[in-house]
Amino acid sequence: MKIKNLLSACAIAMVVLFTSCSNDDNTQSNPPVAPTVTLTSPLNSDTNVARNKVITVNFSTAMDASSINTTTFTLKQAGTTVLGTVSYAGTTASFTPSTVLAANTIYTASITTGAKNSAGTAISSNKQWYFTTTTNTAVGLSAVGLGTAGNYVILAKTAINNVPTSAITGDLGLSPAATSFITGFSLTDFTGYATSAQVTGKVYAADMVSPTSTNLTTAVQNMITAYNDAAGRPSPDYVELGTGNIGGRTLTPGLYKWTSTVTIPTDVTISGTADDVWIFQISGDLTMSAATNVTLQGGAKASNIFWQVAGEATFGTTSHFEGVILSMTGITFQTGASFNGRALAQTAVILDGNTVVQPQ
Incomplete structure (x- = not known):
């Protein structure tokens, strides 16, 4: 009986020992899986x-x-x-x-x-x-055709409001709104146009005599066509670059697309030749911080840079911006901001002591 009990005790001990070892093996942590x-x-x-x-x-x-x-x-x-x-x-x-x-x-x-x-x-x-x-020596992106909208440094549909004193080089156009919706320029009326000491160029509105009204209707239609062209370009080269924050970047030629707001909190460089083209498709707002600059490098031209903005385009105090803005919702230049390009808005353009120059 003692031998039988001893054998039973040994068997139990072996089972416990085996189970304990087995559990220890199972509780060991798995080795980390390397990412691929x-x-x-x-x-x-x-x-x-x-x-x-x-x-x-x-x-x-x-x-x-x-x-x-x-x-x-x-x-x-x-x-x-x-x-x-x-x-x-x-x-x-x-x-x-x-x-x-x-x-x-x-x-x-x-x-x-x-x-x-x-x-x-x-x-x-x-x-x-x-x-x-590719063997193609050109990047291949064609410029957005502005039609007669390209005759204006500022073109809007509902209003052009200015807090003096701005310095604008180029013509201003407003349609279908009337001359009364162009404010802050102390306009002097002539037949078919007006002038202002703040504008090196002429000022046009939809209620002025023909052919001004007809020309403006065509220009606005061309502006909308240009906006749709820029927004509809397929196969972007850059998608969601910087998740919308492009501050500090050097932007090479190509088609860029964002499905949200784009911010420029620090200086940006646009680098390329005089023949290169940039198109920026922005589904949200475009917001530039105060005292921030967009600069051109390598011969890049503001006339070949197109910012299609579905939301509002806002440029901070004393900032400097380059390119053609095609905005559906509105363009605002805050105090002292400067701009080399064209501001083409399907609503209003708001100015506050700005320097605006049409591109060469």
Whole structure:
């Protein structure tokens, strides 16, 4: 009986020991899963890639944004690093070249193991791929045709209101609203137009004698056509760049699209040649902070830069802006803001001691 009991006790002890070991194994933490690159754009070996292409990488999980930078995400051509900016949102990293890429040229993009997920786990190995740009020496984006709307530095439908004293170079037009909705200019009436000491040009409104009224009707129609053209351009090169905050960026030629408000809290540079074109499609507002500048570089021309704004366009005190504004909701220049371009609004343009110059 003692032997039988001893054997039973040993059996129980073995079961307990086995179960304890088994439980210990099960409670060990699983090793961390390394994030992976699930998609690149362009794809590896892609050809005929647009020269203003933003290179993007999608990860399998959310990454630590601080680990996605110009050290871990690079673009090279024949071993030479291409300058650009890196941004990260959601699970997507983007590399925006500072200048247009060369035509018919092979580029190599890389993500290193310095890229880590939010838990600090790095990708398992470096990711590298290459692509070849288009043989077309031009970026290929055509300018927005303004028609006779391009005859005006400011064109609006409901009002042009000014707090003196502004200095405007170019003609002003208002239609279908009448001359009484142009305020703050101390107008002097002539046949078919008016003048102001604040305007180097002429001022026109819908209630002035023909052909002024007819010309303005056509110009407003052309303005709306231009707005629709800019808004309808397909296949944007840049989508949701900076999640709407473009402060501090250098913007190369191409078609940009945002589905929300765009802000310019710090200086922006628009870089390209005199033949390059920029179109910015903005579904929300465009808001520029005070004392902030948009500057042109490399021969870029304000007449080839088009800001299509579905919401309000507002430019802060003493800021400086460049380009053609096509606004559906209204344009406001706050005290002392300056502008080189055309302000074309389907509602009102509001001025407050501004310097406005039509582009060359």
